[in-house]
Amino acid sequence: MNVLVVNAGSSSLKLRVLGEDDTVLAEHHAERWTGETGPLEDFLSTAPPVHAVGHRVVHGGAAFTSATAIDDDTRTRIEALTALAPLHQPRALAGIDAVTRLLPGVPQVACFDTSFHTTMPAAAATYALPSSWRRRWDLRRHGFHGLSHGYASRRATELAGRPGARVVSCHLGSGASLAAVANGRSVDTTMGFTPLAGLVMATRSGDVDPGLLVWLQRAGLSLDDLEDGLEHHSGLAGLSETGGDLRDVREAAESGDERAVLALQVHGHHLRQGIAAMTASLGGIDLLVFTGGAGEHDPVLRAETVAGLAFLGLELDPGRNAEVSGDTRVSTSPTEVWVIEAREDVEIAAQTRELLNHRVRPAPQPCAPGR
Known part of the structure; x- marks a missing residue:
């Protein structure tokens, strides 16, 4: 399965097509991107066939704790979190919309920077705020860059044995x-x-x-x-x-x-x-x-x-x-x-394949520090 990874930053756009063994088959990096379809269209015109698309989405809030297939409802819920990540969320939505127009029918998956941190124990995730506020707005520490932290920490432990x-x-x-x-x-x-x-x-x-x-x-x-x-x-x-x-x-x-x-x-x-x-x-x-x-x-x-x-x-x-x-x-x-080396693309492609192949990943459980 070739996966197109769309990593839309606050002002940049990184595109990569990864083959089954995570070989980079094609790539493009635009330092300045404002959400227009052109760069994606140009890239796809010469890229190899794409069987699935994985998007980096910065904020998943409490609603998204793992990679999620993108449909109209998912897009609406991602958009509702824009106020929490105003630099990034609009760009992720622009990427989703562009791919929807250019690759109709190709499955898309949202991979969230926040989901890696859902394992944080309550002591680390909870703000010392009035309980009524925390209940009303679900206030907690979400954490970000989870796709990068997840890959880098795993890669380092593998290399270090x-x-x-x-x-x-x-x-x-x-x-x-x-x-x-x-x-x-x-x-x-x-x-x-x-x-x-x-x-x-x-x-x-x-x-x-x-x-x-x-x-x-x-x-x-x-x-x-x-x-x-x-x-x-x-x-x-x-x-x-x-x-x-x-x-x-x-x-x-x-x-x-x-x-x-x-x-x-x-x-x-x-x-x-x-x-x-x-x-x-x-x-x-x-x-x-x-x-x-x-x-x-x-x-x-x-x-x-x-x-x-x-x-x-x-x-x-x-x-x-x-x-x-x-x-x-x-x-x-x-x-x-x-x-x-930062390889969020590898992490996104893995989560995309796992979801679309219907592999069930065990729900992450908080672990005590030092274990």
Whole structure:
């Protein structure tokens, strides 16, 4: 079964056709995509036959805990979650609609970034909010980047030969999050009800004192301006007054820009703090995994992060870290550090095939930290 994987980001579009053995038969990456059909139509005109389509959908809420066949009802329920992931959900819907027009009759499957984190224990998933609020709006920590965390943590444990390992997975790109994974199950993560929480990101703030947000509203900032500022003008962009790309921020810092220097310091502080917190949720760490654009391609980021976490028994091999190619162990310490190529497409294709082949996956069960 050839599976077309449609990975629609907040502004980009990644397309791949994977064969039965996950060989990449065709691919296309558009850095800028606003939802138009053209790129998909052009790609499909030369791509091999497609038997099924798997879509990455960022937010599944409480309704979607596993891959789900797409029909009119599924699309409507995905659209209803747009307010919780305003940067991503509209793009996923645009991809679904484009494929529906271009490949009528080909089965489509939605694969959710949130579903991997449904195994988090209640202590990690529950907000300390009034119970009436939690019941009315089903408020909980959902977590995101689950397709990436699931693949990267599994791949690293396979390569390390440690299937039951306690893994802290670091998905670091324009969006960024950490996950604590034990026995292949998520037990904690840095993102929450929306993809805005957790680490400092390219344009997103990450964790902010909720009292500060209340104060800003009382000071006269509108809800629309607050949302726009937190989503599009915060993070590395807000600190450095650049576009937020980590490469540009690092270049500015190296030229002596004090704003960029501070941005890197704040970014690194929260990253190290988050890794230590995920380690605490696991009761220890066996593998630290870097994935995503920055995680894979920024050796300075990895070196600085690991240097600040030496107390966890982490030590890099400078040579390996500087010359990463593919999936690579970059540590000399017993607590291993791995760089794993982000392959959400493999995870999406696997979930798509599994659903369409009517294989029943056991319902995920919460597991205690450290098990």
